[in-house]
Amino acid sequence: MILIEHGTVITLDRERRILADGSVLVDGRDILQVGRAAEVTPPRRPDRVIDARGAVVLPGFVDTHVHLSEHLTRGLLLDDIPVDRYLPDWLIPLYSVITPEEERASALLACVEMLRTGTTTFCEAGTLFDVPAVADAVEEIGMRAILGRWTWDREGGPGRMQQTTEEALRANEEMIERVHGRAGGRIAAWPLLLGFGTCSEVLMRGARRLAERYRVGWGMMHFASHPSRKTADRIPLAELDAMGLLGPTTKLAHMVYVDDDDIALLARRGVKISHCPTAGLKHVKGLAAHSKVPEMLARGICVSLGGDSGNGSNHFDMLRMMYLVSTIYKDSRLDVGVMPPEQALEMATRRGAAALLLEREIGSLERGKRADLVLYDADSPEWRPLLNPVNNLVYAATGASVRTVLVDGRVVLDDGRLTTIDERALYARVERLAREQIERAGLPIESKWPIIR
Structure with missing residues (x-):
């Protein structure tokens, strides 16, 4: 069980509620509760508590x-x-x-x-x-x-x-x-x-x-x-x-x-x-x-x-x-x-x-839906002042503010770090494989400006 508490929660629920001090309780792969922080009450001690103060929480x-x-x-x-x-x-x-x-x-x-x-x-x-x-x-x-x-x-x-x-x-x-x-x-x-x-x-x-x-x-x-x-x-x-x-x-x-x-x-x-x-x-x-x-x-x-x-x-x-x-x-x-x-x-x-015919499972933060959610670091310049969170998200936010991501209740990005794969090793492999594929295809790698090696 994971409790994400005291964040600005943009629920995308039917009423499109935005909770200025909201919490989301995740049990397994599902959302168990969403609401004002004072009203979200775990039935047992959570395995993890994520402090979402200074964060904006959205569905993935x-x-x-x-x-x-x-x-x-x-x-x-x-x-x-x-x-x-x-x-x-x-x-x-x-x-x-x-x-x-x-x-x-x-x-x-x-x-x-x-x-x-x-x-x-x-x-x-x-x-x-x-x-x-x-x-x-x-x-x-x-x-x-x-x-x-x-x-x-x-x-x-x-x-x-x-x-x-x-x-x-x-x-x-x-x-x-x-x-x-x-x-x-x-x-x-x-x-x-x-x-x-x-x-x-x-x-x-x-x-x-x-x-x-x-x-x-x-x-x-x-x-x-x-x-x-x-x-x-x-x-x-x-x-x-x-x-x-x-x-x-x-x-x-x-x-x-x-x-x-x-x-x-x-x-x-x-x-x-x-x-x-x-x-x-x-x-x-x-x-x-x-x-x-x-x-x-x-x-x-x-x-x-x-x-x-x-x-x-x-x-x-x-x-x-x-x-x-x-x-x-x-x-x-x-x-x-x-x-x-x-x-x-x-x-x-x-x-x-x-x-994708998944409207009953994802797309909003509501009880019973899958716990696919994202925490954005609002203590970054594009998010402040937090007068209208939706305006800031669409017109100003960048991926640099994505802090933590859950999919199916599992934390896959934890405070900026991928938990499931070796990211650096992937980048090295991609650099090698890309050139090998392009060479086999018989295509050139071109640049308008000279690349000095």
Whole structure:
């Protein structure tokens, strides 16, 4: 039993209570009590008491779209590479040669970054190959995750990048059988397709059937490319709906180019949307001019946030994503009332949980939910004065203030120190493996400015 006492607790509960002097009592992996410090009474002596004076306590963030395997080559792609050449010239060669050891190290690096910036749960984008190896990494570091494997049947590439429809579906079913439910249910597996027009109707229908059979969600990337670009990412939502693919267990990532009819259809079907603001800006998807995230939210659509990839947004920092989503749409709509910080925080917590069908387990600090929570050091410049904790969190806070993180009731970051892995050893391994993977892929490591060694 762990008692976290006398902190500023942003509960994200139904009433959205903020407790100026609050406590959270954790019993095993669950939250037992949340309330005013004077009212939280442990039934027995806690095994540990964490003094949260000078700290802000929140539910862990939920990142609903991450490409784990690209963290090993983060920063490799220069800005003058055309976006439509990312996949064929760079990412396919890298993915085609990545080893289980490299996928594991890349996943660990991504998880360290997420934990250190307040994220406790994520959904992989569906771009893994050795999913069990990555599940090992996630289990070791202690995060909550949904994993998916690289799945398409209309595109190809060297070796394993070429898949038939039958092979792709069989591989997904084998993945679910091996991975789903690991770590006491902390790790799940979904059929997550690449999307962007790379998947046949038979494959999409098959993925949906797999999801129904195993009672999980499914998803893919969709509507991310500007109409001026040559792309297969053109399947109308009405056509997907006619295939029976849209529903409350469907998660679509990006979804930049939608019209009012699309929004109405998404709302009727209860489809979940993962919005990736940092990647959208870096990949020049036209967010400010074209994205209708505020309009989707206004129609009651569940829109969450995704970090995307190590060469897309280049980071998985939810604090930076919340800042962006709270500011870019204010400017594009010329309305300071658009996307208030409270809405951005809901996208990073409650809506993220709902997108992953985990709203009964995570996303808020309430009795009976899993103890996934983060303590921020408010005795740091970006947090003071603590007049409006939500404003400070979304507009000012950085990952440097993340002090302690619990996942499933386990302390995985303790006063700034990771408790589950050797962080320094990981960084050394990543430096070596990154260069080995890039060399096998036959790609250069370039810099606009000279690097003197």
